[in-house]
Amino acid sequence: MSTVQVLLFSVLRQRIGEGSLVLDLETPATGADLLDHLEAQYPIVGEYRPVLRLAVNQEYVPETVTLADGDEVALITPVSGG
Amino acid sequence: MEKKENRHWFLLQHEPLDVGAAFAFLQTPRAGGIDLFVGTTRQWTGDKETTRLEYDCYEAMALKEMERLAGEACERWPVERVFIAHRLGVVPPAEASVVVGVATPHRADAFEACRFLIDTLKQQIPIWKREVYADGETEWVEGPAPPRI
Numbered sequence: 410m411s412t413v414q415v416l417l418f419s420v421l422r423q424r425i426g427e428g429s430l431v432l433d434l435e436t437p438a439t440g441a442d443l444l445d446h447l448e449a450q451y452p453i454v455g456e457y458r459p460v461l462r463l464a465v466n467q468e469y470v471p472e473t474v475t476l477a478d479g480d481e482v483a484l485i486t487p488v489s490g491g
Numbered sequence: 492m493e494k495k496e497n498r499h500w501f502l503l504q505h506e507p508l509d510v511g512a513a514f515a516f517l518q519t520p521r522a523g524g525i526d527l528f529v530g531t532t533r534q535w536t537g538d539k540e541t542t543r544l545e546y547d548c549y550e551a552m553a554l555k556e557m558e559r560l561a562g563e564a565c566e567r568w569p570v571e572r573v574f575i576a577h578r579l580g581v582v583p584p585a586e587a588s589v590v591v592g593v594a595t596p597h598r599a600d601a602f603e604a605c606r607f608l609i610d611t612l613k614q615q616i617p618i619w620k621r622e623v624y625a626d627g628e629t630e631w632v633e634g635p636a637p638p639r640i
Contacts, residue, residue, distance in 0.1 A: 419547050419619035420631040460636040464617070467552035483549055483617070489632040490546070490577060490618030491530045491589045491609060
């Protein structure tokens with residue numbers, strides 16, 4: 410099992426009601442596996458999935474990334490700084 | 492959060508942004524042009540009145556992305572100094588939410604590099620704004636769908 414921390418911001422933080430979640434995933438797990446898992450529990454993740462980017466340890470990565478125990482994963486909805 | 496080196500200064504802060512400090516940092520005898528972009532809270536968008544913006548941010552990553560974008564600008568243009576700052580939390584109308592500044596030997600490069608930094612910041616840096624309207628409604632603003640990775 411890998412334990413990862415999932416960080417939520419903006420609309421996902423508001424709709425899910427948490428700023429971070431801790432998830433245990435069967436290894437090996439990819440970013441897509443993590444999103445499948447979250448989507449099953451939180452439909453809002455599915456709604457945003459077509460435009461969602463993943464960051465692992467503060468870097469954008471594709472969904473195919475393999476997650477490691479202790480990773481910090483952030484779900485990045487379309488950003489709107491500036 | 493902040494990262495300041497001789498030629499780069501990146502800032503995320505809840506307090507008002509100091510454009511004078513940005514200009515002072517960008518001044519160097521090696522530059523002949525300084526371009527400063529300041530983004531501010533607009534009160535009216537069509538017939539909707541904004542009373543304030545609220546910014547959420549993934550700070551650790553935002554600072555790294557600022558540094559990465561500045562590095563890209565330095566590869567493409569002869570940049571002597573870069574300043575990027577974003578305000579977080581509540582930003583009232585007319586106040587600055589973002590300041591991007593670049594110093595280069597000649598002005599054409601300063602305009603181009605500054606334009607690149609603010610445009611790319613708006614697509615890449617993990618910061619989100621929420622509009623709070625005069626009628627009490629709120630709305631998280633979503634930028635255009637990002638490029639796939």
